[in-house]
Amino acid sequence: MFRILLVLCFYTLIYVNSEAGVLGKTAGGRRQLQFGFKVPSIQYVIPEKVYLASRIPSDLMLESSQTEGHRRDMEGLRWRCAVARGTWCGQYRRQVSLIPRPAPRGSKECPNQCSGWGNCNYDSGMCECPAGRGGTDCGQDLKRPCTNRFRHPHEFSSPAVGHIGPDKHDLNPREPGWQASRCYGYCADDIALCICGYNSTFRHIPAPPDAPPWSPPLQWGRPMTDSCMIGHDKDGVVLDWGRPYIKYEDIYGPNGWCNSQDSDLKCGCAWDGNGWPCDGSRQYEPFCVNQCTGHGDCYMGFCRCHPGWYGSDCSRKYAGMEIDEGYLDRPWLQKTVVVPPASLPAPPVRVYPRPLIYVYDMPPVYHSRMLQYRIGADACMWRRFTESNGTYLLSMTYSVEVYLHEMMLQSDHRTYDPEEADFFYIPMYITCYMWPVLGWADFPWWHAPFAHSRPMHVANMILEAHEWLSTNFPWWNRRNGRDHIWLMAPDEGACYMPSVVYNTSIILTHWGRMDANHKSGSAYDQDNYDMAMPLEMFEGWKGFDWVNKTRPHPCYDPDKDLVIPAFKSPQHFHASPLLGTPPFERDILLYFRGDIGAGRRPQYSRGIRQKLFRLAQDGDWATKYKIFIGTGELIPGSYTEHLARSKFCLVAPGDGWSPRAEDAILHGCIPLVVMDHVHAVFESILSWESFSVRIREDDQALAAIPELLTGISPERVAKLQRNLARVWHRFTYATGPLLRQTYQDVLARNANVYPPALLNASYNLPPRVSPFRPNRDFPFEEDAFSTIIQWLYHKINETRHG
Numbered sequence: 001m002f003r004i005l006l007v008l009c010f011y012t013l014i015y016v017n018s019e020a021g022v023l024g025k026t027a028g029g030r031r032q033l034q035f036g037f038k039v040p041s042i043q044y045v046i047p048e049k050v051y052l053a054s055r056i057p058s059d060l061m062l063e064s065s066q067t068e069g070h071r072r073d074m075e076g077l078r079w080r081c082a083v084a085r086g087t088w089c090g091q092y093r094r095q096v097s098l099i100p101r102p103a104p105r106g107s108k109e110c111p112n113q114c115s116g117w118g119n120c121n122y123d124s125g126m127c128e129c130p131a132g133r134g135g136t137d138c139g140q141d142l143k144r145p146c147t148n149r150f151r152h153p154h155e156f157s158s159p160a161v162g163h164i165g166p167d168k169h170d171l172n173p174r175e176p177g178w179q180a181s182r183c184y185g186y187c188a189d190d191i192a193l194c195i196c197g198y199n200s201t202f203r204h205i206p207a208p209p210d211a212p213p214w215s216p217p218l219q220w221g222r223p224m225t226d227s228c229m230i231g232h233d234k235d236g237v238v239l240d241w242g243r244p245y246i247k248y249e250d251i252y253g254p255n256g257w258c259n260s261q262d263s264d265l266k267c268g269c270a271w272d273g274n275g276w277p278c279d280g281s282r283q284y285e286p287f288c289v290n291q292c293t294g295h296g297d298c299y300m301g302f303c304r305c306h307p308g309w310y311g312s313d314c315s316r317k318y319a320g321m322e323i324d325e326g327y328l329d330r331p332w333l334q335k336t337v338v339v340p341p342a343s344l345p346a347p348p349v350r351v352y353p354r355p356l357i358y359v360y361d362m363p364p365v366y367h368s369r370m371l372q373y374r375i376g377a378d379a380c381m382w383r384r385f386t387e388s389n390g391t392y393l394l395s396m397t398y399s400v401e402v403y404l405h406e407m408m409l410q411s412d413h414r415t416y417d418p419e420e421a422d423f424f425y426i427p428m429y430i431t432c433y434m435w436p437v438l439g440w441a442d443f444p445w446w447h448a449p450f451a452h453s454r455p456m457h458v459a460n461m462i463l464e465a466h467e468w469l470s471t472n473f474p475w476w477n478r479r480n481g482r483d484h485i486w487l488m489a490p491d492e493g494a495c496y497m498p499s500v501v502y503n504t505s506i507i508l509t510h511w512g513r514m515d516a517n518h519k520s521g522s523a524y525d526q527d528n529y530d531m532a533m534p535l536e537m538f539e540g541w542k543g544f545d546w547v548n549k550t551r552p553h554p555c556y557d558p559d560k561d562l563v564i565p566a567f568k569s570p571q572h573f574h575a576s577p578l579l580g581t582p583p584f585e586r587d588i589l590l591y592f593r594g595d596i597g598a599g600r601r602p603q604y605s606r607g608i609r610q611k612l613f614r615l616a617q618d619g620d621w622a623t624k625y626k627i628f629i630g631t632g633e634l635i636p637g638s639y640t641e642h643l644a645r646s647k648f649c650l651v652a653p654g655d656g657w658s659p660r661a662e663d664a665i666l667h668g669c670i671p672l673v674v675m676d677h678v679h680a681v682f683e684s685i686l687s688w689e690s691f692s693v694r695i696r697e698d699d700q701a702l703a704a705i706p707e708l709l710t711g712i713s714p715e716r717v718a719k720l721q722r723n724l725a726r727v728w729h730r731f732t733y734a735t736g737p738l739l740r741q742t743y744q745d746v747l748a749r750n751a752n753v754y755p756p757a758l759l760n761a762s763y764n765l766p767p768r769v770s771p772f773r774p775n776r777d778f779p780f781e782e783d784a785f786s787t788i789i790q791w792l793y794h795k796i797n798e799t800r801h802g
Contacts, residue, residue: 036599037610040617044628044635049645050585052770053761080782082726083687088794092352095793100347103416105319106310112137116213119296119305121361122318124472128364130302131372132190143443144373146170146187146194148177148241150442150449156540160443164189168206169197173233178241181441184230184251185258186221191300191372192441193271195221196251196258202279203258214304220280222258223270224251225375272300272377275387285385287371289313289406291337294328301371302364312361312368312427313409315343316416332389336738338410350412355792357485358421358475359408362428365444366465367405370429373437373444380432382406382567383738391738393569397659398431398489400567400733404508405429407735407785418475422796423506424484428465430458431489448541455496455529459550460543462486463498481505483799485792491522491656495555496529498546502553505560506795508788510657512563512679513555522655523597523604558684560798562791565681565731565784566659570739570746573666575640577772578728579743580750582762583668584645589709590627590672591642592650593635594660608652608674611702625706643667647717648693648709651680665691665731668772670720672709674702681731685791691723718768725771734783743778751776 081089108125110118118127118138127138134142145162148170155161165171168187181187183194186204195204204221230251231242238244250256250265257263261277269278273286285291288298289312296303296314305314308321317323323345327333341347374380382399385391405427408414415421437444439451446460469484470476476484481504488494493511494502495518520528529550538544556563570579577583597610604610613629621627628635628642629650635642643649649664651671661680664671671692673680680688688694695701695708734743751759765773780786 036597036601037614039596039598039631039634042634044622044630046588046628046635046637046642046645049641050587051758051762052583052585053758053765055585056761056765056769079726083690083723085685085687086794088685088791092790092793095352095354097349097351098353099349100342100353100415101417102345102347103316103342105317107319110137112139115139119303119310119314122310122316124361126472128312128361130190130299130304130364131369143189144181144192144441145189145443146181146183146192147179147442148175148182149179150439150451153448153538153541156448156538160441162187162189162442168204173230173239174237176240179441180226180439182226182229182241183224184233184239184242185224191375192443193375194224196224197221198252198258200252200256200258201260202277217280220274222267222277222279223274223375224257224267225270228257228265228267270375270377272371272381272384273298274377282387284387285332285389286377287381287384287402288368289402290315290409291327291333293326293339293343294330294333294337295324295326299372301374302368312364315340315409332385332391335391335741336383336736338737340410340414341412342414342416352412355413355422355789355796356415356420357408357411357413357423357425357792358415358418359405359425359427360469362426362465363468366428366461370432370437371402373440374432375440376436379436380429393571393738393742395567395569395572397566400510400564401427401429401431401487401489403567403733404487404785407733410736411789413789418473421475422483423792423799424475426465426469426484426486428461428486430461430487433461434458434490447543448538450534450538452526453528453531453533454490454526455550456533456543456546458490459496459498459546462501463543463546463549466498466501479799491524491527491654492520492529493555493656494561495520495656496550497553498549499551499553500549502550506792506799507556507561508564509556509561510563510566510659510681511555512558512681512683513656513677514558514679515677516552516554518555521603521606521653523601524655527655556679558679562685562788563679563681563683564788565662565733566657568659568662568666568732570732570734570743573640573643573663573732574746574750575638575644576667577644577762577774578666578668579778580747580774580776581644582754582758582774583765583770583772584641586645586647586669587626588628588642588646589625590621590629590648590650590705591646591669592629592652592660593632593639593642594658595654596629596631598631604655605653605658606675606697608697608702609654611699612650612652612674612705615703615705619706621706625710627706627709640667643669648672650674651692653678662731665724665728668721668724668728670717670724672705682787685787686727686730687723691720691727693720718771722767722771729779729782730784730787732783733785734778734780735785740780743780747776747778750774 106122110120114127129138186197292303493509
């Protein structure tokens with residue numbers, strides 16, 4: 001290994017020896033790159049940040065900053081509708097308030113009282129069953145056993161395959177076969193959760209066989225997830241499915257995980273709500289949407305509603321029954337729960353009454369059961385509770401599914417009366433199914449046990465949901481689904497959505513690809529929706545004809561769909577002036593830090609990131625132009641500070657959508673958009689040309705980036721930045737009590753951590769110096785969720801005709 005240190009005028013380069021890319025072997029046994037490329041082991045050390053206010057001459061600082069209003073008039077329509085495209089903005093605010101009618105409350109009974117397991121939906125008379133239960137009355141077992149294999153193609157009439165005996169332990173640990181759920185312990189086969197077993201101290205001890213539904217186990221026991229798969233049995237025999245470095249003694253020895261609280265090996269607490277010492281003896285509040293509105297008990301994501309309460313969030317009460325407070329007096333729930341205004345006996349005045357949105361109580365298999373199956377507590381989440389029932393935010397890539405569902409449930413715009421609804425929201429946790437649920441065990445599938453095609457399962461899941469909606473309720477058929485809203489958050493959005501749903505419904509997506517004749521651009525093989533399907537192998541299985549049902553249609557139609565932001569926690573951009581940080585001098589011309597496709601197939605990012613990285617390296621763009629393109633290893637330091645110091649930030653695709661536009665805009669960095677025929681976030685409703693630069697994907701345009709950016713006049717840069725400062729708040733979600741409080745906390749912290757002189761100077765920066773003065777408050781009524789609602793209001797009339 002060698003190391004060379006070069007100090008340059010703008011950055012430091014550190015060279016170390018390494019390789020990247022995906023290696024294979026030639027016939028002669030030599031290693032070579034199958035795809036990807038080697039990454040030079042350099043490291044850019046960007047100089048210390050400089051606050052803009054410290055560089056401004058005193059005569060400029062004396063200029064009045066009142067020409068644009070130091071404190072924005074948050075109520076001004078001109079400010080609200082800055083750089084809006086079309087007529088959608090402003091209409092929402094012109095509504096006349098009204099007093100809503102009390103919501104209808106259901107009284108339809110369910111079969112067999114859902115066998116004591118499920119919630120009865122008194123509107124529909126249908127049972128909603130938790131994981132492990134099925135049938136119209138939740139009276140059937142619907143197991144998800146731990147397994148060493150999936151069903152074979154000829155087993156299309158068989159139930160889910162497991163590899164456990166009546167005692168819930170592995171039939172023969174020495175038998176080969178790996179799946180993530182395989183268990184050298186006790187398998188909780190409702191959700192395929194592996195727990196310590198045999199006669200260990202922290203073993204699982206189930207409730208007696210004759211115990212009533214929902215009886216807790218006598219002892220939960222410690223979980224053993226796939227990271228703690230034993231690689232050697234008690235006799236030292238190697239298990240081909242385990243981890244070779246984990247011995248039997250590490251788990252079941254006297255000082256092992258399953259016997260000692262202070263074991264050297266730590267397998268983690270795994271499931272949501274399980275506190276240290278991870279044996280179920282100390283439980284805290286797990287996540288459920290709106291925490292069951294305080295009227296239910298949360299079980300790993302499923303709300304078990306209190307008697308008389310119903311709905312996926314337990315927010316409704318059986319007709320004629322008295323409303324009670326439930327758990328709403330619990331302090332930790334008061335920070336997260338919103339009682340839907342429409343659920344109150346006397347709903348408050350609606351200042352902006354429409355759009356009215358009816359949220360379907362979809363069968364749990366499409367949403368809450370995914371949370372029960374996810375095992376890992378962080379997966380799919382946007383927020384969680386701590387062991388002391390405090391609350392914190394997560395930044396999971398696809399967490400917008402759960403967040404948007406929760407906000408729709410809490411919203412002032414929610415209605416419980418489908419006859420008055422302007423729109424119908426269909427909650428489905430599709431990406432949560434894609435990972436980590438799909439393939440963990442031999443259940444659930446849509447429909448064949450073929451893990452190599454995630455689009456197949458997604459398409460069939462949506463078809464099944466559409467059939468349920470259109471056969472059980474009249475509202476889909478009333479307008480052929482034109483007023484129904486689906487969220488498609490996978491990497492390639494709605495590209496493989498069934499046509500019967502896509503062609504008429506409103507699609508919220510992150511991927512705005514518009515070309516009609518499209519091919520999958522994902523470099524992840526399991527997401528390639530053009531792959532050849534093994535039809536003959538899986539003959540007899542339902543749903544293998546999914547491809548023909550998803551063509552032809554574009555991935556996104558700007559006339560009916562909307563590209564929405566990904567979820568970003570405010571901690572992700574805490575160094576931005578949007579959250580009260582004094583602005584930095586923007587001394588970086590162009591910035592991108594992330595996956596550059598080094599270990600990816602060529603189609604990743606359409607080759608854009610790879611080409612730009614090579615151009616930047618070969619042309620020494622960092623030295624010549626202060627253009628930085630690389631990975632986190634190549635460009636260490638604070639990501640949020642680097643973005644807040646950059647004039648331009650690259651917006652290019654990944655396997656499909658990538659949240660780079662949000663990263664750029666939330667830091668006041670002008671987006672440099674490189675993705676042909678793809679709309680960026682809100683591009684159909686905001687004039688992106690007024691705050692961004694877009695270039696073609698071709699090699700000539702990419703090579704000319706330094707010349708292009710250095711050729712943009714300071715006056716045009718300033719204009720683009722001014723327009724960006726008028727809309728950047730629309731690219732983050734701030735709706736809901738937890739997010740509102742978090743934003744206020746970050747703003748308050750930033751107002752206290754910086755020297756008063758620096759803050760005051762930054763507050764008074766003249767507009768011609770910078771439009772990015774530190775915010776002292778946040779326009780909550782104009783965040784991303786509110787923007788979606790305002791756009792939907794504009795769409796009401798369009799859904800009535802078509």
